[in-house]
Amino acid sequence: ILAVSASSCIGSKTWSPYDMIMISLSSSRIILQCWNTLDFLMAIFFETSYYKENIFIVSEVIFTFLNYFSLWFGAWLSVFYCIKVASFTRPFFIWMKQRIARLVPWMLLTSWLYSFAAAIPFALDLYNEHNNFTAPLPMTNSSAMRTTRKDSLTLLIYLCNAAISLPLILSVVSSVLLIRSLLVHTRQMQNNASGFRDPSLEAHTSAIKSVCSFLILYITYFMCVLLLLFSDFSTLSSGESICIVLMAAC
DSSP: OHHHHHHHHTTOSSOOHHHHHHHHHHHHHHHHHHHHHHHHHHHHHTHHHHHHSTHHHHHHHHHHHHHHHHHHHHHHHHHHHHHHHOOOOOHHHHHHHHHHHHHHHHHHHHHHHHHHHHHHHHHHHHHHHHHHHHSOOOGGGHHHHHHHHHHHHHHHHHHHHHHHHHHHHHHHHHHHHHHHHHHHHHHHHHHTOOSSOOHHHHHHHHHHHHHHHHHHHHHHHHHHHHHHHHSOOOTTOHHHHHHHHHHHHO
């Protein structure tokens, strides 16, 4: 996908909004997978320095940034498809359809800034957690340390939740609107069908299935993130392992 989108942009003075989104989305996914592989190898072959130094903190922050980045690009792709494919006559929808080409670069830049801002408190929290782990308080102050730890997590949980909730809302709204528009158009095509196999009708049905599948995967991922944030799973418990596996799969 990255090669095809990039080749279509080579030599052209202007990039199409679709190519901009696809290049950003595919490159962010590739970088995310490469970073996961590198992080896995560092944790195996450099285990001591990986956890004692700040390599673990840097690795987790970069992963969080790339993950948010990828989620935002996926949301913008859903919005772009909705605006381009759905046939609504509302003034705002028509206004967006006319200006989507100029809005896409700003949408991508906003995603980059938002992801970076959401990763900063995550980095600070990991740094404080690393310091508390290497220099713990006495046992008499353990309850106070847990209370302080819980209070410091409040802002982080809200920011992480918002960082994932906003692209989820965009994806859900745009996908539902697109599915509704495709269903209406599919019914009209079925009513006008002559009884022969219509490739256009099959394409619309396939598009509806694809959008529904993407939406189910996205919502499943979001629910697993919420469970990890708000549930008191013990380390390496079955509940935590199931959530992590589902997140990786989705």
